[in-house]
Amino acid sequence: MNPSLVFIDGDQGTTGLQIHERLRGRTDLTLITLPATERKDATRRAEAINACDIAILCLPDDAAREAMSAIVNPAVRVIDASSAHRTQPGWTYGFPEMTPEQPERIATARRVSNPGCYPTGAIGLLRPLSHAGLIPANHPVSIYAVSGYSGRGRVGVEQYEGPGAVNAPSFQVYGLGLAHKHAPEIQQHAGLSQRPIFVPAYGAFRQGIVLTVPLDVRQLGPRVDGATIHACLARHYAEAPHVQVMPLHESSALTQLDPQAMNGTDHLRLSVFPNDEHGHVLLSAVFDNLGKGAAGAAVQNLNLMLAQ
Template identity: 80%
Template sequence: MSSPLVFIDGDQGTTGLQIHERLRDRSDLTVVTLSAAERKNFTRRAEAINACDIAILCLPDAAAREAVGAIVNPAVRVIDASSAHRTQPDWTYGFPEMTPRQAERIANASRVTNPGCYPTGAVGLLRPLLQAGLMPDNYPVSIYAVSGYSGRGRAGVEEYEGQGATQAPSYQVYGLELAHKHPPEIQQYAGLAQRPVFVPAYGAFRQGIVLTVALDLRLLAPDVDGATLHACLARHYADAAHVQVMPLFESSTLKYLDPQVLNGTDDMRLSVFANIEHGHVLLAAVFDNLGKGASGAAVQNLDLMLTRQSR
């Protein structure tokens, strides 16, 4: 039996390059890419995507929609790393740890949409708490996050590593119009009744994310505290291979969160910090924006989908 053909469409961006790097030496599949001369040839791209078993799209949104529209072979399965299909009901959300059966859904899906990097942390923190009824779905959620500059793709890498790198700011908050593309995705998969406030930033480091959500316990049920929230997350991710919940005694000793501590891994670490006196809790997620937040997640989903392909 021949090995599955995996076509990476858009293997020159930050996500696509890392996916290609992760897959190129594997013996259980065959990676297909296009030459520089072919990448802008729609006919050649359409031929490639219809000849593969699984296509991984690392493209701008419009190009991802165009690629999917070119598929006429019903056997072709797709992992879309863009945001083009993340809230579409006929696409499976590629966050295997989100629910007990999500990995199975991904394994059997023909269309999988990779989560956004920031939503991976936000949904990972919020959904178990909302699902357990520990937070009301109308809680006024505000999310603050900082990512490495690779989160901007090649433009971010060029700004910080190119000729004008000395002029790049050490820290920049963006999305000031509060109309970022991630809140609808976060709202849908976290189970929120209303759009969350989302304030992202870039730091002067290549990759890594710290994402935080502050909670006021006065807005939760009287018996909910930091320990309750932590126990819920710990139960939800008890058997997860790539999501860990830091024990409360460990988080209580931390003085800061390093966004780069999990770089080079496909893991995400969740933490709960509580101030009993003031009734405040801080939820935090740390992970590599190019690992669990992008390329690593795509490969994790690919491996799940290949389990069905090999049957």
């Protein structure tokens, strides 16, 4: 069988570089690359994207839409790592662990939207619970997350590693207008009927994410508690190699969460922290924003599509 042709459009960005490195040396595919002088040449990019079997778009949203408009070869399949198509009809959401049917949907899809980094953690926690009825669809959900500065792409890396790094803030909360572009993606794929409150932040570390969702179980129903929530997550991800649900006896021994704990892996670690006395539960997700939150997820989706 001939190797599949894969073109990474935007292979010099933070995510594109990671994907390129992960695919280097594989014998089941051939990477189509453009020399530096042709990367911004619309004609050469169009030729490359129409010559491949699978294109991976690592571009800003508008550029991703432009790349899609250049595709005239109906055989070309696409993984879009931008946020341009994550809530669009006709696109398959590239979170294989979201439902039992999702891996097959991704494997046979023509158009796959790679999840956002923050949504990977939020949806990973919330989707199984909303599907099981433990969190009502109309429940007011609040999400708090801190990412490494590479989550901003090359701009973030330059701010913290470039000449002006001495002036880079140690911590910054952003999205203060509560209009972050990830909120609709989380709402749709987590099975929520109303927009969640999402408060993101960047820390002075290169990569890694810790995302938390606080819940008051008294608002969820008389039979819902931390143990019930944990059992639901553990059951949902029992056969998922890239998602770890920390046992309750292990999470109860923790006093802090390190956003960098899963760096260098493609794993998503979920935890449940119940406080039965006060009726509160804290859900958490820790993962590498460049691993399961970006490049690792894209390669996971690529592998599913290549196996079809």
